[in-house]
Each structure stands twice: as structure tokens, then as C-alpha cells.
Amino acid sequence: MPEDRYELEEKLRRKKMRGYVYAxxxxxxxxxxxxxxxxxxxxxxxxxxxxxxxxxxxxxxxxxxxxxxxxxxxxxxxxxxxxxxxxxxxxxxxxxxxxxxxxxxxxxxxxxxxxxxxxxxxxxxxxxxHIDYQAAAVLDYCNYVTKGRFEDALMQAKQYKIGDLMEEGLNLLEEYIDYxxxxxxxxxxxxxxxxxxxxxxxxxxxxxxxxxxxSKEVFKGQAKKLICGIFRPDYANIILEISRKSGDIFYGFIIGKMIDSIIIGITCYIGCLFMKMPYPILVSVIIGVTNIVPVFGPYIGAIPTVLIIFLTEPKKGIYFLIFILILQQIDGNLIGPKILGDSTGISSFWVVFAVVLGGGYFGFWGMVIAVPIVAIIYYITGKLARFLVIKRGFPEETEEYISLDHIDTENNVLVPYSQFHDQEKKARRRRFKIRKKSTK
Structure with missing residues (x-):
């Protein structure tokens, strides 16, 4: 018996030493x-x-x-x-x-x-x-809309040519740059x-x-063989499950988002032809490409396209802005969910977080790829949290922890805030009654 205890202590000591070495x-x-x-x-x-x-x-x-x-x-x-x-x-x-x-x-x-x-x-x-001519037409339209209230300022602005301003800026830049x-x-x-x-x-x-x-099946087989050889069976099963889920997330999101963007680009082109908008191909390509980016894509694409049309025909620029807002609402609430479904499994907050982080580090394509990557990390974290709480004997549903106040260490159960608050109220009443009796 003492020998078994000595062996157990020795194993624990070696385990700790390995942990220190790894750290x-x-x-x-x-x-x-x-x-x-x-x-x-x-x-x-x-x-x-x-x-x-x-x-x-x-x-x-x-x-x-x-x-x-x-x-x-x-x-x-x-x-x-x-x-x-x-x-x-x-x-x-x-x-x-x-x-x-x-x-x-x-x-x-x-x-x-x-x-x-x-x-x-x-x-x-x-x-x-034709940028100067189009800018002048926009100023004339603004003067018409405002009924001549700012005519002097608008007419003065027409005197400045955008081409001349750009040339002056380039000349100024050459003075500070060694050409x-x-x-x-x-x-x-x-x-x-x-x-x-x-x-x-x-x-x-x-x-x-x-x-x-x-050779895709061979590559899959070799990867699975390596995983099964390196890791224990239970860990290997977890890695294989995460790999399958990662593939589903990437395929579901990337392919679905590309199909969704193609549909939006074609719909935008048809709408532009129907409303006789200028530059239908240019604006449809911009809208379709930027729609690949989740959340911010529609707004990124809407700004330059509305500006391009507004410079050519101001009234149609306003109509196009209304059309794009309606189209994006249809895409966000009808077309996108039908194609993508719940492929990522993450909330809107994490989508925004992924887009901002991916765009900051890797630009446009980072904004696209970051969403499925964050979805995979979110899935792995959820699996890990579920495994750990089950191991400790706690419930795995997230709803059980929303109103958590503390853990009852004696009974190993979760105590909600409302139940704890009620118990505290009863305890205070009992203490108050005891004090009242003692004073009498």
C-alpha cells in the first residue's frame, strides 16, 4: 500500500515537472x-x-x-x-x-x-x-433644389476645377518627394x-x-492516419469532429457568400437597366464584389456607386440609394439566410468582431475569411466549455448560467441570483426579528 502511494506521488511529481518544462x-x-x-x-x-x-x-x-x-x-x-x-x-x-x-x-x-x-x-x-462638367451639374442641381438660397456660394464653387485642384496637389506633392x-x-x-x-x-x-x-481522398486518409497515430482515441475523435465541422463552416459560408454576391450583382444590374441608371455594369460589379464582405460590404459598395451616379444624374443617384437600401434588406432578410442558413453559428457581434479584426490585419480578403475562422474558434471554445462543465457536474446549457450568482461548494450546484437574493432577504428578516426580541 505505501508503495502504491509512493508510485502515485512519483507520477504526480513527474507530471508537474513535465508541465513546468512545457511552460x-x-x-x-x-x-x-x-x-x-x-x-x-x-x-x-x-x-x-x-x-x-x-x-x-x-x-x-x-x-x-x-x-x-x-x-x-x-x-x-x-x-x-x-x-x-x-x-x-x-x-x-x-x-x-x-x-x-x-x-x-x-x-x-x-x-x-x-x-x-x-x-x-x-x-x-x-x-x-468629365469630372468638372459633372461636378458643375451637381452644383446646378443643388441650386435648383435649394431654390437659389445658396446661389452665390454654389456659383463660386463652380469656378474651382477638380482637375486643376488635383494638378496643384500633385505639384505640391512633388516638392516634398524626391522625384x-x-x-x-x-x-x-x-x-x-x-x-x-x-x-x-x-x-x-x-x-x-x-x-x-x-488525390483528395488520399490526403484526407493520410491526415486522419497521422491524427490517430499521434493522439489518444478520444482526442482523435474530437479533432476529427472539429475538422469536419470546420470544412462544413468554410464551404457553407464561402461558397454560399459567393453565390449570394453573384445573385445580388445580377439583380442590381437588372434593376439598373430597368431604371435606366448610368454605368450599370460598373455599379453592379462594385455592389456584387463588396457584398462578399459581411455586415459592412453593402455600405462599402453603396458609397462609391451612389456617388458615381449622383455626379452624373443627381436625381437618379437618390433613387439608386433607395434601391440599394431595399436590395440589401431583401438580401439580409430573405436571399442571404436562404442560401447561407446558419452556416457560421455565431451571433452578429462576433461577425462584426471578425470583420473588423480580419480587415485590420489582412485587408479585404481578411474580412471575408475571418468570419468562418472565428466561427470555428467559437465552436471549439463552446465544445471545450461544455466538456469542462460536464466534467465538474454542472449543466451544459448556457441559459442555466445567465442568472448565476455563485456556486454552492457544499452541494456543487449553481445558485441563481434571484434565489440567493430571496434567501438573503429571509435571513435579514430573521436577524431583524431576533434583534427586535432581544431589545424587548
Whole structure:
């Protein structure tokens, strides 16, 4: 018996020592990262630049997978008739489906660029060349609306040309910036090389996406095998469950949000044609792209589009603002929930928190990806909290803790604030009665 007790104490001591070692190791790593934060940041940036085509390939495979799955089901029977060997038929079906899905994805992207970009460029050039005329028309409209009350101020404002003001600003900027033609050429050359590098990375990413889709089951099996080998069975089950949930959240949100944005962009374009709005393609593209960003996307897209239309035809700019507000309400309350459902499982506060945090660190795409990432963290935290409270014998429903005042340590139960408050009132009354009797 004493030997068993000695062994138990020895195990506890070793466990504590391991904990101290792990804690010291984590502190040392954290100190090293903090001390060399700039070098670590540069190393991470270099690593991300090197593996950029791999990221692109995975992103393309992520978008191609639903198309490939649909095509694979459709091509399954014909290929099995051609090849008697089932494995050969499945491989051929997967290869053809992957290639077709890549062609469809690239075709959609090229078609959008070929049809939309010329209109966008022409619209931007037209706006830049006629900005003074359009600004003057807006001032005349304001004078008409105000019935000439501010005519002198508005007419004085018409004398200032926006083009001249921009030229003066550039001249003023050149006085404070050291302008060097060699530096300018270097900047242009590096920009061209960067565009060329992105193009090459896209080509490499296309091949990577094919390889990923061809071997996606193998990759899944290898990852699961590694998890089952490293972790205990109960921990492995938790990791596998979290992985499946993470995939559902990412697919449900990203794919759903893209479909929702395409629908909103097309609806906006049809509405602009029906109301004869200027620049329908430009404003529809802006509205559709910015709609990908949760919460703030509609407002980000509405500001420039309303301003562009207002500069051209002020009255239609006001009508377009009303149209966008109605469209966003329909999207937020009808179209979005139907497509997305409850894919994230987080409240509006956490969506706003994710968008602000992701946008602050990673820009536009950070605002998009941060929502499913925060949803996954929220899900993991909820699972952990549920496991811990059940382990301590407490209820797992969150509603049970809303009115919690304290925990009764003797009976290990939760005491609500109202019940505790009532008990305190009764205790005070009893003490008051005892004092009253003692004074008599």
C-alpha cells in the first residue's frame, strides 16, 4: 500500500515537472518571437511568397470541388461502360471531371474579365475626363433644389476645377518627394515583374489544384492516419469532429457568400437597366464584389456607386440609394439566410468582431475569411466549455448560467441570483426579528 502511494506521488511529481518544462519552453519561444518579431515577420512573409502557388492551388481546388463532384457523378456510368476495371473508370472520371471543372472556372474568370474590364476602364476614363462638367451639374442641381438660397456660394464653387485642384496637389506633392526617373523605372519594372509572377503562380496553382482534387481522398486518409497515430482515441475523435465541422463552416459560408454576391450583382444590374441608371455594369460589379464582405460590404459598395451616379444624374443617384437600401434588406432578410442558413453559428457581434479584426490585419480578403475562422474558434471554445462543465457536474446549457450568482461548494450546484437574493432577504428578516426580541 505505501508503495502504491509512493508510485502515485512519483507520477504526480513527474507530471508537474513535465508541465513546468512545457511552460518554460513556451515562455522561451514567446520571448524569442517577441525579441525577433521583425525578423520573424520577414521570414513569414518570405515563406508565404514562396508557397503562394500552393495556396492558389488549394483555393482553386476549393472552388472547383463542387463542380468536379457534380461532373463525376454524371460521368460515372458512361466511364464504367467504357472501362471494365472499376478503379480505372473512377480514376478516368476523376481526371476528366477535374480538367473540365478547371476549364469552367478559368472560363468564367476570363469571361468576366473580358466583358467587365473594358466597360470598367471606359467608365473610369469617362468619369475622369468629365469630372468638372459633372461636378458643375451637381452644383446646378443643388441650386435648383435649394431654390437659389445658396446661389452665390454654389456659383463660386463652380469656378474651382477638380482637375486643376488635383494638378496643384500633385505639384505640391512633388516638392516634398524626391522625384527620380531611375527610381520610377525601377518601380514600374518591379510592378511588371510582380504581375508576371502572379500569372506564373496561377499556372502552377492550376496544376496543383488538379493534383489536389485527384488525390483528395488520399490526403484526407493520410491526415486522419497521422491524427490517430499521434493522439489518444478520444482526442482523435474530437479533432476529427472539429475538422469536419470546420470544412462544413468554410464551404457553407464561402461558397454560399459567393453565390449570394453573384445573385445580388445580377439583380442590381437588372434593376439598373430597368431604371435606366448610368454605368450599370460598373455599379453592379462594385455592389456584387463588396457584398462578399459581411455586415459592412453593402455600405462599402453603396458609397462609391451612389456617388458615381449622383455626379452624373443627381436625381437618379437618390433613387439608386433607395434601391440599394431595399436590395440589401431583401438580401439580409430573405436571399442571404436562404442560401447561407446558419452556416457560421455565431451571433452578429462576433461577425462584426471578425470583420473588423480580419480587415485590420489582412485587408479585404481578411474580412471575408475571418468570419468562418472565428466561427470555428467559437465552436471549439463552446465544445471545450461544455466538456469542462460536464466534467465538474454542472449543466451544459448556457441559459442555466445567465442568472448565476455563485456556486454552492457544499452541494456543487449553481445558485441563481434571484434565489440567493430571496434567501438573503429571509435571513435579514430573521436577524431583524431576533434583534427586535432581544431589545424587548
Amino acid at each position: 518554460a519552453f513556451i515562455i522561451i519561444i514567446f520571448y524569442f518571437l517577441l525579441k525577433n518579431s521583425r525578423s520573424v515577420s520577414l521570414a513569414i512573409d518570405h515563406l508565404l511568397a514562396v508557397i503562394q502557388p500552393i495556396f492558389m492551388g488549394f483555393a482553386m481546388a476549393f472552388l472547383m470541388n463542387p463542380i468536379m463532384t457534380f461532373l463525376e457523378i454524371w460521368l460515372d456510368k458512361p466511364f464504367k461502360k467504357i472501362w471494365k476495371n472499376q478503379q480505372t473508370a473512377e480514376r478516368a472520371s476523376r481526371l476528366v471531371s477535374s480538367i473540365i471543372s478547371l476549364v469552367i472556372l478559368m472560363g468564367v474568370v476570363i469571361y468576366i474579365i473580358a466583358t467587365v474590364m473594358p466597360n470598367l476602364i471606359n467608365t473610369i476614363v469617362y468619369l475622369a475626363n 527620380d526617373e531611375s527610381k520610377m523605372m525601377t518601380t514600374i519594372t518591379s510592378s511588371v515583374l510582380s504581375i508576371g509572377k502572379i500569372f506564373i503562380n496561377l499556372i502552377i496553382g492550376a496544376f496543383v489544384s488538379i493534383y489536389v482534387l485527384l
